[in-house]
Amino acid sequence: xxxxxxxxxxxxxxxxxxxxxxxxxxxxxxxxxxxxxxxxxxxxxxxxxxxxxxxxxxxxxxxxxxxxxxxxxxxxxxxxxxxxxxxxxxxxxxxxxxxxxxxxxxxxxxxxxxxxxxxxxxxxxxxxxxxxxxxxxxxxxxxxxxxxxxxxxxxxxxxxxxxxxxxxxxxxxxxxxxxxxxxxxxxxxxxxxxxxxxxxxxxxxxxxxxxxxxxxxxxxxxxxxxxxxxxxxxxxxxxxxxxxxxxxxxxxxxxxxxxxxxxxxxxxxxxxxxxxxx
Numbered sequence: 001x002x003x004x005x006x007x008x009x010x011x012x013x014x015x016x017x018x019x020x021x022x023x024x025x026x027x028x029x030x031x032x033x034x035x036x037x038x039x040x041x042x043x044x045x046x047x048x049x050x051x052x053x054x055x056x057x058x059x060x061x062x063x064x065x066x067x068x069x070x071x072x073x074x075x076x077x078x079x080x081x082x083x084x085x086x087x088x089x090x091x092x093x094x095x096x097x098x099x100x101x102x103x104x105x106x107x108x109x110x111x112x113x114x115x116x117x118x119x120x121x122x123x124x125x126x127x128x129x130x131x132x133x134x135x136x137x138x139x140x141x142x143x144x145x146x147x148x149x150x151x152x153x154x155x156x157x158x159x160x161x162x163x164x165x166x167x168x169x170x171x172x173x174x175x176x177x178x179x180x181x182x183x184x185x186x187x188x189x190x191x192x193x194x195x196x197x198x199x200x201x202x203x204x205x206x207x208x209x210x211x212x213x214x215x216x217x218x219x220x221x222x223x224x225x226x227x228x229x230x231x232x233x234x235x236x237x238x239x240x241x242x243x244x245x246x247x248x249x250x251x252x253x254x255x256x257x258x259x260x261x262x263x264x265x266x267x268x269x270x271x272x273x274x275x276x277x278x
Contacts, residue, residue, distance in 0.1 A: 004118040009040050010258035010269075012053040012173075012213025013233035015086065016071065018063040025236050025249050029058065031277035032235035032255045033071045039257070039274060041076045047259070048117050049077055049099055053213035053231065054084025054173030056096065065095035072096065082124050083111040084173040084213065085135050089126065105146045112143060114150075120208070120262055121166040123150055127174050127190050135214070137174035137190040144192075144199055151203035167262065168203055170210040176228060177221060181240040183247050188214055200226055208267045211260070215240065216249075218256060218271040229269055232256025235276075 014033045015024050022029060040050055052072075057064035072079055078099025081092050089111035101115040110126040125147070129138035150168070176193040178185045190196060200207060204225045216233040217240050237253035254273040261268035 005264070006118050006120050006262040007045055007047045008260050008262075009043070009047045009050045010053065010211055010229075010231045010260055011036055011050060011234050012231050013055040013084070013216055013235070014052070014068070015055055015058040015233070015235060016064055016068045017058045018061050018067070020067065022058065022064075024058055026251070027236045027276065029235040030067065030071070033068070034074075035274060035277045036234050036255070036257060037071060037074050041074070043259070047077055050075060050079040051082070051122075051171050051211065052079060053082045053171055053211060055086040055213065056081060056084065056092065057086055059086065060088045060091050062091070062095070065091050069095045069097075080115065080122075080124065080171070081111070082171045082173050082213075083126050083128050085128055085137065087128070089128075105142050107140070107142045110140070110143065112146065116166070119166060120169060122169045122171065123147075125170060125172040125196075127172055127196075129191065133191060135187055137172075137193075137214075139190055139192055139196050144195055147196060147199040151200055165206065168207050169262070170200070170207070172210065172212050174214050175212055175219075175230060176210060177223060179215065179219060179221065179240065180242050182243065182245050184215060184238075184240055184244075187247070197223065197226065208262055209260075209269075211258075218258070220269070227267070229258070229260075231258040232271070232273065 015029045101113040105112040112126045127137035127139045174190045210228045215230050216238040218232050219230040221228045237250045239248045239250040256273045259270040
């Protein structure tokens with residue numbers, strides 16, 4: 001199968017609370033999530049799917065996930081989720097329906113899976129670390145092995161290219177490599193992100209991007225030919241200047257999302273903001 005053009009909306013860090021009037025860092029999160037759904041449903045180009053790269057809720061409570069499920073059920077396209085440090089894999093599986101997918105990896109407690117759209121392959125990784133290192137992530141050996149297998153060799157499904165030849169996209173919650181911001185690099189990265197980066201290098205000729213959330217900012221970085229993209233939070237943004245030592249939010253930045261064009265010869269990422277709903 002020859003890859004065609006694929007479009008997807010990238011959202012993250014909705015931090016929906018247990019009640020409709022929940023606020024975090026001075027902002028109400030639920031109205032922003034509802035507005036994001038409206039934006040997706042009225043886009044001039046219909047995306048093939050939405051990817052939410054984690055922190056769906058502010059705290060992993062059933063009432064918060066029920067609110068999230070109600071909001072995202074209004075989407076007119078499939079949605080997929082990566083697990084954030086505020087989420088649990090069991091809750092996402094229980095409350096949040098996703099599009100067609102195939103479970104990946106040998107650890108059933110991890111939210112890791114693959115799916116394919118129009119000749120592109122998408123791999124979702126679970127780097128949620130133990131609570132004692134939160135908000136850092138940690139990719140277990142089983143997930144690193146999954147990446148190595150994905151990057152190097154696979155069999156050939158019927159009537160398809162070998163999956164190790166398909167254009168590949170990775171979704172994960174946490175940033176993989178340092179971002180040149182003191183507080184972010186000390187607190188927000190995957191603790192063994194360098195190992196993940198090295199595991200991805202064999203696939204870099206077909207790797208179309210690694211997309212993540214967690215940092216509440218639009219950011220891009222490149223190393224060894226691999227492009228990493230983060231997306232703004234759907235409701236509030238962090239500050240991330242190189243000399244920022246302490247965590248702080250940027251009250252001037254609006255909610256945001258990404259719109260990604262996967263084309264046969266290039267990847268294009270549009271970065272959008274929208275006015276905060278009253």
